[in-house]
Structure formats: C-alpha cells, structure tokens
Amino acid sequence: MDTQSVKQYYRKHQQAIIVAVSGLLYAAGWTLGYVSAFDTASASILILAAIVGGYDIAKTAYHEVTSRTLGIKTLVTLAAVGAIVIGSYWEAAAVVFLFALGSYLEGRTMRKTRNALEELLEMTPDTATVRRDGKQKEVSAREVEEGEIVIVKPGENIPVDGDVVEGESAVNQAPVTGESAPVHKADGDEVYAGTINQEGSLEVRTTGSGTDTTLQRIIQRVEEAQEAQSPTESLIDRFAKYYTPSVIALSIGAYVVTQNAILSLTLLVIGCPGALVIGPPVSIVSAIGNAARSGVLMKGGEHLERAGKIDLVAFDKTGTLTKGETAVADVTGFDAKAGDVLELAAIAEKKSEHHLGDAILEAAQDRPAAVTDGGAATGQADTNPALTEARSVPNPDDFDVVAGKGVIAHHDGREIVVGNRKLLDEREIKIPEEVGDYVREREERGETVVHIVRDGVVIGAIAMRDELREVAPGVVQELQDAGIETVMLTGDNERVAAAVAEEVGIDDYRAELLPEDKQTVIEEYRKDGHVVAMVGDGINDAPSLATADVGIAMGAAGTDTAIETADMALMADDLERIPYAVTLSKATRWNIYENVGLAVLTVSLLLAGVLTSYVTLALGMLVHEASVLAVILNGMRLLRY
Missing domain, CATH: 3.40.1110.10 (Calcium-transporting ATPase, cytoplasmic domain N)
Known part of the structure; x- marks a missing residue:
C-alpha cells in the first residue's frame, strides 16, 4: 500500500483510528499501573491516551471558547485537563476515551439514520441506453438530453424521468411513490428515474435526467428537511447556550465550598447535556427518512412536530376521496x-x-x-x-x-x-x-x-x-379510531355532499364551497382550537392547504411545485399514506418527549449520585455516554415504524 493510499485510508477512518489508539493506550496504562509498580510509565501512557483521544476535542473546545459558545466539548476538556493537573490520570484518560467512543458511535448511528435514503440513490443507474442517429448507444445517465429516447429492458432500473412512447410493462415505483404494488405503464404514461421496469421493454422520451429528476428532488428536499431545526431542537439549543456556562459556574462553586477537585470535575462531566441535545434531532431525522422511503415527503421538523398535534383532517372531495376520473x-x-x-x-x-x-x-x-x-x-x-x-x-x-x-x-x-x-x-x-x-x-x-x-x-x-376510492372508507375509519375528526370540503351541492359523506363514513361535511370558502372553513376550525390538516391536490386547493396547520398534497410525484410548497406531500395518490403520516408524526412527537425525559432523568440521577458520593468521574462519563446511545437507539426505532 503506497503513502497516498495510507493517507486516504486514515482520512476516511480517522475517528475510528483515534478511538482505537486512545482505547489501547488507556488499557495499557491502566494495566501497567495495576499489575506493576511502574507508576511513572503508567501515568505517561494514560496522559498520552488522553492527548490522543482529546486533541480534536480540545481543538473544538478552543473554538467554542473563542466564539463564546461554550459546549459539551468544553466541559470534557476542562474535566480532562483538571484531572491531569490533580494527578488523576486514570480518570482523565477514561473521560476522554469514553467521550470519544460515544461520539464515534453517535456519529456512525446518525450517519446511518441520515443515509436512510442512500438506497434510493443506488436505485438510479449510472448509464442509460439511448437511441442516437438510429443506433442504440450507452451513455452516462446524466448526459441524456431532454427529448431523447431511452430504451429500458425488462429488469432494468429506469435512468430518467420521462413519458412512455412505446411498449408496456409493470413498473415498481416504490422508491419514488412508496406504492407496494407495481403500476402498469403504457403509451403516454409517466415514469420516474430510480423505478424498476419489471416486465416488458419500454421506450421513454426523457423529460428530466441527472439532478433534474423527481427522485433527486425528493432526496434534496429530504436532506434540507433533516437539516432544518424543529421547535424543540431550537428550544434546547437556546437552553444549552445558557446551561453549559451554568454547569461551569456550579463546578467552580462546588470546588470553592468543598475544596474537592474530583467532585468539581465530576460535576463538569455529568453536566454535559449530550443526550438532551442529540435526542430530538435523531427522532426527527429517523422519521423524515422513514416517511420518504414510504412515499411521504415531509418538509421539515417544524411541520413534523406540528403534525403530531393534528386532531382534525379535512379532505377535498374530487381527486382526493374520489379517483378524480369524472x-x-x-x-x-x-x-x-x-x-x-x-x-x-x-x-x-x-x-x-x-x-x-x-x-x-x-x-x-x-x-x-x-x-x-x-x-x-x-x-x-x-x-x-x-x-x-x-x-x-x-x-x-x-x-x-x-x-x-x-x-x-x-x-x-x-x-x-x-x-x-x-x-x-x-x-x-x-x-x-x-x-x-x-x-x-x-x-x-x-x-x-x-x-x-x-x-x-x-x-x-x-x-x-366520480368513483370513490375503494380505500377511502377504511382510511377515514382508521383516522377516527386514532381519535381524529374528519370533514369533507366540496364545491358540490348539499345532496351530493351528503351522499358521499355517508358512503365514506366521514364525521362532517361542508358543501357548495368555492376555493376561498374552503379557506374560511379551515380558519374557523383553527379558531375553534383544532389543529387542522388539509388534504388536497396541491394546486386547486392551494389557499386552504396554506391556511391549514399542515397542508398535505396528494400525487406530488413529478410535480415540483407540490414538493416545494406542501408541508407534507404524498408522492402517489395513495390515501392510505395519510393515517401512516399522521400517526408517524404523533409517534415522533412522543419519541422526542421520551428522549428529553430520559436525558433530564439521567442528569438528575447522576447529580444526586455525585452529591452523595456514589458516582465517580469515570462512572459519570460512562452513564452519560450510555444515555446518549440510549436516546439515539430510541430515535432510530422510528426508522422501522
């Protein structure tokens, strides 16, 4: 292996290597001090373990201090330096190693969570077979131009967005729309990059390729949504801004009163708000990733949290409860x-x-x-x-x-x-x-x-x-079973609305409404204290979708406007995704509460343990890192919801 390869390998696995070396040095130093009388050698190795594991942590802490934003790494650095100063080398190495190990595992887990859509990227082939000058030619999928004919054989992934111009087949659209059953495609039907042609050969006229495909837009929106902070995350960030200096002040105060340096350092360690800070984001990211793989695009944590409070769902009739095929x-x-x-x-x-x-x-x-x-x-x-x-x-x-x-x-x-x-x-x-x-x-x-x-x-x-969707009554019943009221808003007259509402089993209906009237009705429900979701097609119902607490657009696949504007977008015209999206949002909200509760409980118990001398410096860090991993694993449960 040449030098360049070694450097590339190190850069790729830097954090894992640092944790491993720090851990080996920590184990060697502790063992040497325990089984022999080489105290100086043991101390030197333990200090080296702290330096190796804590160098990057200390660099970040320095930037935190100079930018006047004290964070978790500042507390860990202070605790490690303080332990070395008072001669507690074992504790210093233990604190640094446990924090570095926890950060590494946390990073791996979060990457796994954030890369929940990576499999979708892998669904899009790198090459496409196009017809140029009367011949078939294989080119990069990104180089396919709009209007070109792409040939997709049975079993191949479709490399571009486009319209079928010849052939018919069953296409698995699950990567884009979340639909479990293949969809029949024939002349004039739209297909999407990343979907799978299962049966016959298709010729597709390209409408979008490379980054200009529905799948790429979905992935981009999901990444943006995962980065956007939810209200709970913003609140915790503001809290942490004042909490960390308070912990430092508490530690100094404890030392002034007790003259016990170990107690003071332990307070620094157990005061780290790691689990509190990491808990809400991992819940949000997991839920958004899961939803996207199921054909539900959520705009961000703010809308996801708000959707967790929905107690009334308003449906447009035409094209929503009905098939839209008048x-x-x-x-x-x-x-x-x-x-x-x-x-x-x-x-x-x-x-x-x-x-x-x-x-x-x-x-x-x-x-x-x-x-x-x-x-x-x-x-x-x-x-x-x-x-x-x-x-x-x-x-x-x-x-x-x-x-x-x-x-x-x-x-x-x-x-x-x-x-x-x-x-x-x-x-x-x-x-x-x-x-x-x-x-x-x-x-x-x-x-x-x-x-x-x-x-x-x-x-x-x-x-x-306009025939009702067969699943409409079941979807309405599922929402009602979850304690959510349902209402239908329609421009049809009273008799038609009553007949459809009775057939679907909906709680209430409003008839003879113009688009602006639907908006007024939504406003009335909100004034009555309801948290309202409006389900429509994303275009005709734009005023009411915008007015509702959560606007849910149906059939957004291939419609960039709906993907951009909706709080939630169902990529397919699949009503059954609505109860899933609403209940996932509620589950996410409770998951966030669980994580915050676990974090607060852990810190409270550790604080009590320190004050009663039951919790040592290393044990405090171990329990702290365990609580971080616990909230991550709890949040990851939403990936399998």
Whole structure:
C-alpha cells in the first residue's frame, strides 16, 4: 500500500483510528499501573491516551471558547485537563476515551439514520441506453438530453424521468411513490428515474435526467428537511447556550465550598447535556427518512412536530376521496334530443379547464354509449352526427367562466349556459319541475348534475360521477379510531355532499364551497382550537392547504411545485399514506418527549449520585455516554415504524 493510499485510508477512518489508539493506550496504562509498580510509565501512557483521544476535542473546545459558545466539548476538556493537573490520570484518560467512543458511535448511528435514503440513490443507474442517429448507444445517465429516447429492458432500473412512447410493462415505483404494488405503464404514461421496469421493454422520451429528476428532488428536499431545526431542537439549543456556562459556574462553586477537585470535575462531566441535545434531532431525522422511503415527503421538523398535534383532517372531495376520473353517467333531454344536449354542452365546455368540462367533451367525442334519454339508451348513437366517434367539436364564438357555477358561451347565434342551480338562479332561468326531480334523484346517488340551457330555456341535464376510492372508507375509519375528526370540503351541492359523506363514513361535511370558502372553513376550525390538516391536490386547493396547520398534497410525484410548497406531500395518490403520516408524526412527537425525559432523568440521577458520593468521574462519563446511545437507539426505532 503506497503513502497516498495510507493517507486516504486514515482520512476516511480517522475517528475510528483515534478511538482505537486512545482505547489501547488507556488499557495499557491502566494495566501497567495495576499489575506493576511502574507508576511513572503508567501515568505517561494514560496522559498520552488522553492527548490522543482529546486533541480534536480540545481543538473544538478552543473554538467554542473563542466564539463564546461554550459546549459539551468544553466541559470534557476542562474535566480532562483538571484531572491531569490533580494527578488523576486514570480518570482523565477514561473521560476522554469514553467521550470519544460515544461520539464515534453517535456519529456512525446518525450517519446511518441520515443515509436512510442512500438506497434510493443506488436505485438510479449510472448509464442509460439511448437511441442516437438510429443506433442504440450507452451513455452516462446524466448526459441524456431532454427529448431523447431511452430504451429500458425488462429488469432494468429506469435512468430518467420521462413519458412512455412505446411498449408496456409493470413498473415498481416504490422508491419514488412508496406504492407496494407495481403500476402498469403504457403509451403516454409517466415514469420516474430510480423505478424498476419489471416486465416488458419500454421506450421513454426523457423529460428530466441527472439532478433534474423527481427522485433527486425528493432526496434534496429530504436532506434540507433533516437539516432544518424543529421547535424543540431550537428550544434546547437556546437552553444549552445558557446551561453549559451554568454547569461551569456550579463546578467552580462546588470546588470553592468543598475544596474537592474530583467532585468539581465530576460535576463538569455529568453536566454535559449530550443526550438532551442529540435526542430530538435523531427522532426527527429517523422519521423524515422513514416517511420518504414510504412515499411521504415531509418538509421539515417544524411541520413534523406540528403534525403530531393534528386532531382534525379535512379532505377535498374530487381527486382526493374520489379517483378524480369524472365520467358522464347519464344525459337526459327535456323537449330536446340527448345528442343535441351533449353537443351543446361540449361546445360550451370546449375551452374550459374544469374536470367536469373535460368529462363532457370526452363523452361527446369518444363515448356515444353514454348518451341516454331519461336514463334509457336512445339508440341514436350511430345516426346522430353529434355522436360520431372522435368527431371534432366546434369552438364556441365566445366563452366565459363563472367560478364555482358553470360556463356561458355563444355559438351560431345562440346562448348556451352549462351550470348548476346557482348559475341558473343568478340568471333568473326557470327550472321545470321534471328537471328538478331528475336532478334530485341523481344527486341522491352521489352524482353531480349540470343543467344545459339554450336561449334561456332548460333543454337537458347531464349527470356525472366520480368513483370513490375503494380505500377511502377504511382510511377515514382508521383516522377516527386514532381519535381524529374528519370533514369533507366540496364545491358540490348539499345532496351530493351528503351522499358521499355517508358512503365514506366521514364525521362532517361542508358543501357548495368555492376555493376561498374552503379557506374560511379551515380558519374557523383553527379558531375553534383544532389543529387542522388539509388534504388536497396541491394546486386547486392551494389557499386552504396554506391556511391549514399542515397542508398535505396528494400525487406530488413529478410535480415540483407540490414538493416545494406542501408541508407534507404524498408522492402517489395513495390515501392510505395519510393515517401512516399522521400517526408517524404523533409517534415522533412522543419519541422526542421520551428522549428529553430520559436525558433530564439521567442528569438528575447522576447529580444526586455525585452529591452523595456514589458516582465517580469515570462512572459519570460512562452513564452519560450510555444515555446518549440510549436516546439515539430510541430515535432510530422510528426508522422501522
């Protein structure tokens, strides 16, 4: 092994080598003094052990003193130097070695905790097979350019973010979204770097590579979250700033009163707030790492701690409790053909970006079988030109959106209104009794109904249904079992909201809400003393997500905005992650309390032991380091939550 290799090895394992050498010298010096009369040699070896193990500690202590921020290493250095001055060489070596060993084990454990996402980094391959100039070529994954076609064979990890352009396969997305079951991918579907192609071959058009991938953004956000201090950590840091000088003052005072140097030095050692300082961070880091591997991205310790106090979860309905895949369930004409009703509605909604408008347009273009008349198939699907499959829907002459109510458009000299009862009432449009009966019957099924008005006359209605997620009732029940209230916030009317709330089993609901109304409701719950989590899609529900104590965005994979802005982001549209995230937050909060309690109890018992002469200098340091390791191991339990 050459000199350069030795230097690299030493730099990599410096702390472990120092601890090992210090420990060997300590053991040799103690043994020599115990079995022989070589007191001078024993003392020299023990002092050398203290110097080897304490050099880096003393350097840090010097910087602490010069920057007027006295810390744990200052206390240890003072204790070791003081022990050497009074001739207690064994105690000096013991204190330094035990502190160095504890710091090494603490560092290893914390690195293991902070590197909980390292396995995700390993999931992204270093190379990618791209098609360039008609040939397949292997290049670095970081060199793949946007728009290039990447070929992913069965069993390979996907190296880039992109859209499937050819082939179909089952893809394991667990590293990014936490989903346990593989997801079927075909033409047009999005895939993420770090996920695993399990079956067929895929060709993927690149949308992001290198550091510009969903997985890399997740890892970056998690690292930032782990570094950000929680309120408890900030409080303890402020406490330690005044606590350490107080311990030094107490030690000096004890020496002045008792003239017992060993007692004074022991107070310095047992006064180290190591377990108190390290306890909360290891809990926070473990929880954030665990959550990320399970497809839940937490923005930081502050939000994690706050989430531990949640007692009410508010759900958006569309796309959250439901699948967000609204489809036309029924088209009924009143004094008009169903085909004409659907055609007019599609024209009016063509430029709309609302999910209901998309469903109407899709039904008009591609789903003629959805058209009915009074709930029965019309049999006109093959003859009515309005229903020709994939036909082009004309553009409206003009178009206006009435937020939360519907749209108003003109086409071929006629006014078309598509909207709810509020919009019709606002425009003083009379709703015939038979239309009202139809709407009530459909809404009691949990469907959303819009009226179609031509030149001021209601000519039909379209009923649309967004299927509930199968897991929604179980998720709501799980939250309720944990003592958390649930509420649904929706823009749908009272009958639809009541039907959905009953089917899901939710505690309460608020209907006919505009986005700003949802925000007001959240504010009301907070004023009533609730700690509120709002679950939505991260974009449409932005005001209420921002107003809630904890905003939880669903389906954030690939959406950088949601990852940036949400307090918590569920990488997949997986409602079952919500009880997990909330209960993990509560478990983390209690874990922090346990660690703080253990630290305070240890210091209190050691202090009592010192004052009653039951605790020696070395024993005090041993128990202190044991308490540090105990809080670390307790915090690490959250990695397996």
